[in-house]
Amino acid sequence: NAGVTQTPKFQVLKTGQSMTLQCAQDMNHEYMSWYRQDPGMGLRLIHYSVGAGITDQGEVPNGYNVSRSTTEDFPLRLLSAAPSQTSVYFCASSYSAAGGITDTQYFGPGTRLTVL
Amino acid sequence: RKEVEQDPGPFNVPEGATVAFNCTYSNSASQSFFWYRQDCRKEPKLLMSVYSSGNEDGRFTAQLNRASQYISLLIRDSKLSDSATYLCVVTPNSGNTPLVFGKGTRLSVIA
Numbered sequence: 001n002a003g004v005t006q007t008p009k010f011q012v013l014k015t016g017q018s019m020t021l022q023c024a025q026d027m028n029h030e031y032m033s034w035y036r037q038d039p040g041m042g043l044r045l046i047h048y049s050v051g052a053g054i055t056d057q058g059e060v061p062n063g064y065n066v067s068r069s070t071t072e073d074f075p076l077r078l079l080s081a082a083p084s085q086t087s088v089y090f091c092a093s094s095y096s097a098a099g100g101i102t103d104t105q106y107f108g109p110g111t112r113l114t115v116l
Numbered sequence: 117r118k119e120v121e122q123d124p125g126p127f128n129v130p131e132g133a134t135v136a137f138n139c140t141y142s143n144s145a146s147q148s149f150f151w152y153r154q155d156c157r158k159e160p161k162l163l164m165s166v167y168s169s170g171n172e173d174g175r176f177t178a179q180l181n182r183a184s185q186y187i188s189l190l191i192r193d194s195k196l197s198d199s200a201t202y203l204c205v206v207t208p209n210s211g212n213t214p215l216v217f218g219k220g221t222r223l224s225v226i227a
Contacts, residue, residue, distance in 0.1 A: 033214060040124075042219030043160070043203070058214060090159055103148070105205075105215060107159035 001026050006091050006108035013081040013115045021076040021111050023091030029106070031094045032074040033058070034066065036087040037110075043090065049074055050096075081115045088112050119143060120206050122218040130226055133194050137221045139204030140186045149180055149187045150205040154220065160203055163189075194225045 007022045025032065033048035035058075045058030049068040063085060065077040074093075078085060091108040122139045129135045141149075149166035164171065166178040166187050177190040191198055204218035 035217075040219070043217040045214050048214050103207075104162045105152075105160075107161070109159055 003027065004091055004093055004106050004108035006089075006111050008111060009109065010112050011114070013078075013113065015082060015115060017081050019078050019081065021078070021089055021091075021113075023074045023076065023108060024072050025074075025091075025093040025106070026072065027093065027106065028071060029093035029095055030071070031096050032068065033092050033105075034064070034074070034076045035090045035092065036060065036085075037090060038087050046076065046089075078113075083115045086113060086115045119208070119216045120204055120218040122202075122204050122221045124219060125222040126224050127221065128224045128226055129194055131194060131196060133225075134190065134192045135194055135223065136188055136190045137202055137204075137223075138186050138188050139218055139221075140184075141204075141206045141216075142185070143206070143208050144182075144185060146185075146206045146208055148207040149178075150215075151176075151178055151187075151189050152203040152205055152217075154201045154203060156200075160217075163202070191223075194223075196225050196227060199223055199225045 004025045030051045034046040035043040037043050044060045046064050047066040049055045052068050052071050055066050089111045092105045094103050094105045120141050151163040152160040153163040154160040164173050166180050170179040175192045179188045201220040201222045203220045206216045
């Protein structure tokens with residue numbers, strides 16, 4: 001299994017540009033989520049999905065859209081990039097959001113985004 | 117009070133030392149508890165789950181105190197390779213509720 005994959009690994013955007021961060025998992029996990037991580041702020045949840053066709057907002061959803069048309073893929077779209085969105089973005093998946101004490105969140109390697 | 121709080125550190129300890137981190141959580145209905153490890157510029161990875169009775173995995177011991185609403189991680193005989201950020205993770209309740217991550221405690225083990 002490849003686990004959780006993210007593309008691209010690095011990206012530089014100009015203010016106002018849009019782009020999509022890709023996330024895919026091959027573990028048949030129902031739950032997927034997107035986090036951003038900034039120095040001193042920890043991981044902050046952007047959006048999450050408990051299954052295909054179902055998405056919900058996390059702590060910091062503004063400026064981002066998601067969709068979940070398949071179990072495997074959970075892309076994150078930046079509508080109009082702003083310097084405040086410069087961050088490291090992690091995608092994660094698990095069998096369920098909080099189904100039991102053995103649930104493990106598997107993270108992708110991250111996308112490092114810089115918005116100029 | 118924040119949902120999950122951790123001392124950010126850094127904890128600078130010599131090789132072979134024993135070090136302990138605490139993490140407090142605000143939601144008394146929280147169901148599951150974990151410690152994740154994150155190396156510099158890498159993704160977080162599960163270190164261990166935390167069971168009500170406490171559990172051990174080699175040099176690592178995790179404990180849960182529901183009455184005082186905190187979990188702890190004890191690392192014995194610290195190795196240089198233990199240098200990382202340790203994230204406390206809590207599930208607010210059962211069902212489809214996202215995990216809540218603490219901001220992490222940074223550990224640096226020095227030769």
